[in-house]
Amino acid sequence: MxxxxxxxxxxxxxxxxxxxxxxxxxxxxxxxYRSVRPAILGTVAVGVVGFGAYKYLNKDTLKAxxxxxxxxxxxxxTPQAQPSVWSQGKDHALYLWxxxxxxANAKEVAKVxxxxxxxxxxxxxxxxxxxxDEIWAGVGFGPNFxxxxxxxxKENYTYSHRKGVLGEMPSSAGDxxxxxxxxxxxKLFELAHLxxxxxxxxxxxxxxxxxxxxxxxGRDLSxxxxxxxxxxxxxxxxxxxxxxxxxxxxxxxxxxxxxxxLINSQQDKTxxxxxxxxxxxxxxxxxKSITSHVARMTGGTNAQKKPVEIVRQSMxxxxxxxxAGLFFIGYAASPENFNYMLDRMVGARDDPxxxxxxxxxxxxxxxxxxxxxVAELKQFE
Numbered sequence: 001m002x003x004x005x006x007x008x009x010x011x012x013x014x015x016x017x018x019x020x021x022x023x024x025x026x027x028x029x030x031x032x033y034r035s036v037r038p039a040i041l042g043t044v045a046v047g048v049v050g051f052g053a054y055k056y057l058n059k060d061t062l063k064a065x066x067x068x069x070x071x072x073x074x075x076x077x078t079p080q081a082q083p084s085v086w087s088q089g090k091d092h093a094l095y096l097w098x099x100x101x102x103x104a105n106a107k108e109v110a111k112v113x114x115x116x117x118x119x120x121x122x123x124x125x126x127x128x129x130x131x132x133d134e135i136w137a138g139v140g141f142g143p144n145f146x147x148x149x150x151x152x153x154k155e156n157y158t159y160s161h162r163k164g165v166l167g168e169m170p171s172s173a174g175d176x177x178x179x180x181x182x183x184x185x186x187k188l189f190e191l192a193h194l195x196x197x198x199x200x201x202x203x204x205x206x207x208x209x210x211x212x213x214x215x216x217x218g219r220d221l222s223x224x225x226x227x228x229x230x231x232x233x234x235x236x237x238x239x240x241x242x243x244x245x246x247x248x249x250x251x252x253x254x255x256x257x258x259x260x261x262l263i264n265s266q267q268d269k270t271x272x273x274x275x276x277x278x279x280x281x282x283x284x285x286x287x288k289s290i291t292s293h294v295a296r297m298t299g300g301t302n303a304q305k306k307p308v309e310i311v312r313q314s315m316x317x318x319x320x321x322x323x324a325g326l327f328f329i330g331y332a333a334s335p336e337n338f339n340y341m342l343d344r345m346v347g348a349r350d351d352p353x354x355x356x357x358x359x360x361x362x363x364x365x366x367x368x369x370x371x372x373x374v375a376e377l378k379q380f381e
Contacts, residue, residue, distance in 0.1 A: 079247030084138030140369030164346030247373020
């Protein structure tokens with residue numbers, strides 16, 4: 001195992017030294033460098049095999065260091081959030097939406113869910129994983145199921161059905177939701193399969209696993225840059241997403257199906273008027289319509305700060321021949337942040353205007369979840 005890990009590192013370094021880069025072909029090597037390259041590679045080969053052995057022999061220490069890196073918090077004494085909550089994004093994400101059977105053993109199901117990190121470790125060995133295959137995952141619970149297993153929250157997070165002149169936002173059933181991020185999509189597939197297999201037989205009524213991807217360096221399938229106003233640094237993301245008393249986080253999930261035919265038929269100027277930003281660089285339009293998406297979220301037509309914030313972790317999903325769109329997911333310390341935004345989208349708060357974003361995309365599924373803090377989650381094991 002150690003040798004295999006060392007060889008993996010050697011292969012990566014060898015590709016780098018030779019000049020190979022994904023999607024860019026091979027870079028020519030200069031004459032002086034060509035003459036010393038074999039010696040460099042030989043030295044690297046010996047070194048990395050040794051490092052592989054070191055990793056294997058010290059896997060417990062390295063695992064502890066990884067946990068410190070992933071689970072660090074901004075202030076001493078702050079309850080710890082699950083790894084998916086405020087961590088940065090990766091190339092792919094899994095959204096596993098589970099509705100349980102009415103006769104499912106809630107306590108046993110909760111026990112499996114609470115051991116999510118152990119399932120992650122089964123998919124990616126802590127002593128061997130690196131940035132290419134590490135998984136940052138978290139699990140959340142619907143309000144009815146969380147109450148059933150004895151979970152407690154301070155705020156009501158029931159998701160209400162909403163309807164505006166441009167469409168509806170249906171309230172969907174759901175008991176367990178897993179959000180996982182990884183640079184290798186096959187690892188996410190393995191995790192989804194393992195989670196469902198680990199649940200008690202007959203406990204799942206419906207389940208949907210969606211796999212997302214990065215599109216054009218962070219753009220939505222509509223062509224616009226997604227998450228422009230998202231909190232960028234870790235401290236800000238934690239402040240917005242995590243309840244300081246519990247380490248928990250409220251989460252919104254919505255499945256949006258884009259009308260790509262309509263999007264592709266419109267001029268950029270029309271799409272920009274609906275969104276409220278320029279398509280090229282996401283600059284906010286100074287004079288925008290009250291029905292533009294940005295105006296609905298900020299509460300006005302001028303350039304101004306949003307009254308509420310969330311940590312968006314939305315990503316595109318779908319296929320060319322089937323449905324495609326955006327899986328919207330956001331974390332916040334209070335569900336009221338979501339309620340404000342959703343009400344503004346359908347004209348149910350402050351004014352009767354609906355969000356023009358609903359002209360180009362249709363919401364087919366949505367609900368709220370609570371992602372308990374690490375200490376809260378542990379009580380269900």
